[in-house]
Amino acid sequence: MLQVEDLRVSFRTEEGEVKAVDGVSFSVEPGEILAVVGESGSGKSVTAMTLMGLTRSPNATFGGTAHFGGTELIGASEEQLRRIRGPEIAMIFQNPMTALNPVQRIGDQIVEQIRAHERVSRAAATERAVQLLARVGIPRPRELVRSYAHELSGGMRQRVMIGLALSCSPRLIIADEPTTALDVTIQAQILAELESLRADSDVSIILITHDLGVVSQVADRVLVMYGGRVVEQSDVDDLLDDPQHPYTWALLASVPRVDGEKPRRLASIAGSPPSLLRPPPGCHFSPRCPHRYDDCSNVPPLAAKLVAAPRHFDRCWLTAEDKLRLRSVDFERIGAK
Amino acid sequence: MFAISVFTFFIFQVIPNGDPALRLAGQSATPQTIAAIIKTWGFDKPVYVQYLDTMEKIFTGTVVSYSQQVNVLSQIQRGLPATISLALGAGVIWLFWGIVLGASSAVRAGRFTDRLLGVVALVGVSTPTFVVGAVSLYFFAYRVHIFPLSGYVPFFQDPWEWFMHLVLPWFSLSVVYIGFYSRVLRSNMLDALHEDFVRTARAKGLTQRRIWLNHVLRTSLIPVISLWGLDFAAVIGGGAILVEVVFNLDGVGEYAAESIMTLDIPPILVIVMYGAFLVVLVAALVDILYVVLDPRVRLNG
Structure with a gap:
């Protein structure tokens, strides 16, 4: 491959x-x-x-x-x-503390990637972001999709990074x-x-x-x-x-x-x-x-x-x-x- | 506020030739009139009593100037519309162009556009405001009669004339700030470019345009906005003395200039305190605005 x-x-x-x-x-x-x-x-x-x-x-x-x-x-x-x-190809970086944009909601960061590659509505992309967060083990994904990176622990942030990487089903x-x-x-x-x-x-x-x-x-x-x-x-x-x-x-x-x-x-x-x-x-x-x-x-x-x-x-x-x-x-x- | 008022008050107490009684009395004053003035104005009292008296007058709104013996607060009130008009227009202009030029410079970093804008900004920052004002007056009001020579027309009296009278002052006042802001924003953006989250944005397959606007520019703007709040407050507080004098806007800054020229302590004191108050007030507003702009603050504050 x-x-x-x-x-x-x-x-x-x-x-x-x-x-x-x-x-x-x-x-x-x-x-x-x-x-x-x-x-x-x-x-x-x-x-x-x-x-x-x-x-x-x-x-x-x-x-x-x-x-x-x-x-x-x-x-x-x-x-x-x-x-x-x-x-x-998607990438997960070393430091989840700095790899996420500090002033953008984590859901929006995932939505942004989905919408950069697919023609889907904002609502549909947000729904997918929620699913992704759930899949990588983020509790209360529907709520936390609106949170900012600094509100999450390091491990949670890295999960968000993984969810972000998965969002467009890379090979x-x-x-x-x-x-x-x-x-x-x-x-x-x-x-x-x-x-x-x-x-x-x-x-x-x-x-x-x-x-x-x-x-x-x-x-x-x-x-x-x-x-x-x-x-x-x-x-x-x-x-x-x-x-x-x-x-x-x-x-x-x-x-x-x-x-x-x-x-x-x-x-x-x-x-x-x-x-x-x-x-x-x-x-x-x-x-x-x-x-x-x-x-x-x-x-x-x-x-x-x-x-x-x-x-x-x-x-x-x-x-x-x-x-x-x-x-x-x-x-x-x-x-x- | 207290420290600033004390400092200003005493600075003018020790300035040579500053005896206000002599100037109040006029040139052909007899020793008797001088003595009478000293008595009525309380110049014979200890300095700290004079200070307290002045403060009391300021806060009860009865303070009057030495030179024309008019109420200082109403004088400032009279100058405010012109000063606020100046600050609003210039503030919008310099923020807008500072962002546009700074961002263009950062996007083209190291290339011709960037270098050209760098030189332009340097010239802008280093040209004194009164030179810009005088030169623009000469070309656009005196040689070619596009704009009126000077003065201020209230907005509600004639909006068009208000606008025409303010174009050159706005422009002259903005030049320095545009140069300064564009450089600050440019360096903020180039720093942001090396941030991990910008690398993430690139790895997400976003377009260059989106990376620059959504990730680089947005995070770099936050400190620029707070800077803007403080500078804006300083202009409303009478800080744009040179522009107001050159264009004879008759605002707070010009009043400050006149008062300093005649060593008229009460107005100087009031304007300084009012300016300081505004800056403190806006600084607090900026802090509140930060909560909206930068979500990280919500947690810490």
Whole structure:
């Protein structure tokens, strides 16, 4: 349904060109939840927003392709994109506190989207807004449709955002860290909400997150991004059982486990994310990688399929044997697995 | 209010050559007449007693000016129609054009239109009001007789003449405000453009026009409206002294100017207090209006 090939996004800044997304390829099937994980600055949000044309600016240049249905998103005209935003692809943003207009009633914000795409009366659109609010679990929807964002809690606001995203029955929903700004208890509710969407319809979801716990809960496939590139991509179970890339190991090791036999020290990743102004010519993770060869920082590794799992890719120069050995050493050291 | 009245009163007590008895008495006054005046006007009493006396007269409406010894309050009342006419017309003009030019500038940010409007606004803000007034008088009233030279005609006497007499004053007074308001609105709008909810609006597939009008402009207008309320009150309070004098409108501002020239303390005091009162009143009205404009206030306030 969505096919992204070699997507490149770079921004001209005063200090030079920043390659925020550097050759990203992936695809999303109908009804699939794809999780995109990575640290801040890994290019995951830029990738997602670029699909909707939200990163367009005079300072941005784009490369590669993104086929969605019959449309090529990267070169689409503003008007083409406008028609796609809402009825085809909808977006849920990270911070529900600021993503809703503070001076417009939440019902009106939903009505506004419906009426931007369909010829329906205000009353009919309002009625649909009420239904949507009810569907995403807003109590007393007929009353709260007239409320303002500040009158609702964070979790309620995020539900409104989900209702807004659903209002024109999109085929793809991009959720950019939808739970990051919320309390842990609310996070679970919102995730359950997203999962039930998928169960009700065959909507696909791209879930951007830095939380591997979230990934293991809801995702079908996972994309691990680092420094604007995809370093590993796989079905979720496979990734958790058999992670291939040293960066993925490090990510997994930094997640607290409640089912571990003995408490262990959480691992942190030494160093800081690469500057995308002057990234190393080779693997972007190489400066922080404990297992790098000299050549790692000079020659970028290619995406390699795993023999045992053909839907599992990673970009690393280590051989399969080395990975197996080094991974167990890594996990041993921090006392996981 | 109290602080302002005290401050104004004492400022004029310490101004040199300010002895009101001397000026009341005239140039060829004998020491006896001066002494008599001091006695009747109470200038020999302590300063705070003089202040209290004046305040009492103000609030009982019996305060009179030094120079012509006419009732100050009725003088102000006489000037009010002209001043209110000036403020209403100019207020509408500068708010309208401030919004139009500011919004056009923001939509075209960084491009030629924006830069041109930026220069125009800068010129507008930095040209003194009396220069605009004098130049427009010269061209549109003196060289080409489109508009009358000066004066004020009451609305109910002749609406057309009322309008014609006020066009140039309205325009002259508005220039500075248009320049200022358009810049404020432009920067508000460009800030709003980076707000998350504007990104949401874009992600909803709205047209550019709707994004700008409904989301960017609407939220940016709120502070501009409150600014407008205060400036409007200041003009009604006699703040448009220069325009009123240049066009001889005979309003509250011109009365203030005359009184300052002759160091006539009672009218100055009353006008300052009345202006301050208006500003405070309008500030309160603006706060109430905010509740309508910005629903967030309802919760906090």
